[in-house]
Amino acid sequence: MLASITGNTKILGVIADPVSQARTPAMANRLLDERGRLGDFVMLPMQVSAEDFPAFITGLRALKNFGGAVVSMPHKAVAAHLADELTPKARLVGAVNVIRRNGDGRLIGTKLDGEGFVAGLAGAGYSVKDAHILLVGAGGAASAIAFALAKHGCASLCIQNRTPDRVSALSERVRHAYPQLEVTTAIHETSHYDIAINATSLGMKPNDELPIANPLIRHCDLVAECVIAPEMTPLLQEASGQGKVIHTGVPMLAAQMHLMLAFMGAE
Structure with a gap:
């Protein structure tokens, strides 16, 4: 690898804090x-x-030899304000997870978490079309996933988060963009979900609380993660112990990698 690095090499990055857990550099290279x-x-x-x-x-x-970067936590929302231009998808979501540098030095941002998540599910044989879905989270990744789920035809979407204002704001934006979709923020005793998704950072640290409570897991058929490291989070361990189908966060990253490299001009 070292022999192939020259003065003409374009540098791509993964910007995060912390970054030691990131799998993106190894996968991209x-x-x-x-x-x-x-x-x-x-x-x-x-x-x-x-x-x-x-x-x-x-x-x-x-x-001048910077080509672009994957933007990860905690920078996704701030990067949207700092970029010189956003794609329509990034403007809709209000965050970015990839930037590229144009020849004139302008930074262009887009958001690929949502399409990557849906593609990762599809690659494992699971479709979101006509599915009743629980989404936990209201940050940048969760927002992108919410819009992607709506775009790909989920039957209903229940959004949960620890901050009610953020849930309300995200649900209203999704309803506005997809008025035909049933979007709720309340869970009822009779609620049942084909797919439950953790789109928060809970699970990255050993002592994190479960983003989806034990009793609620029983009402979900498939439990999916966005956390990549550790691959087997406490949530997935609990869901597996309850006999649920589980889906790790790795396929989302793998599916996004092709899209990210293409956006940064590294096809």
């Missing part, structure tokens, strides 16, 4: 190698604090 593009591009981890993130983004505009 493996894919670039398979395509014969490793050396033309290389992806590196970039640990940047929230405090330093605005200055870092300014610096990227000046870095």
Whole structure:
């Protein structure tokens, strides 16, 4: 690999804090190698604090051999405000998870979590079409997933989060974009869900509470994660113990990787 890195190599990044758990660099570089593009591009981890993130983004505009970056927690929402231009999808969601640098130094942001999540499910044989879905979370990833679920024809969507205002705001935005979709924020004793999704960061740390309570898991057929590391989160362990079908967060990242590299010009 080192021999293939030259003065012409375009640098791609994964910007997060922390970043040590990120699988994206290894997956991206493996894919670039398979395509014969490793050396033309290389992806590196970039640990940047929230405090330093605005200055870092300014610096990227000046870095002429910077091609783009995957933007991860906690920077997704702020990156949408700092980018010079957003795709329609990113404007709808209000966050970005990929940026690219144009030749003139302008940074363009888009959001691919939602399409990646749906594609990851489809690759495992599960469709969201006509499904009744519980989505836990109201941040950037959850927002992207909510709009993607609606776009791909889910029958109903119940959104839950610890912050009621964020749930209300997200549900209203989804209803406005997809008025035919039943969007709720309340869980009833008789509620049943074909798919339950954790789109929060809960599960990344060993002592995190379960994002979906034990009794509610019993009302879900398939339990899916967005957390990638650890791959087998406490939520998935609990759901598996209850005999539920589980789906890890890794397929979402794998499905997104092709889309991310294409957006950054590393096809």
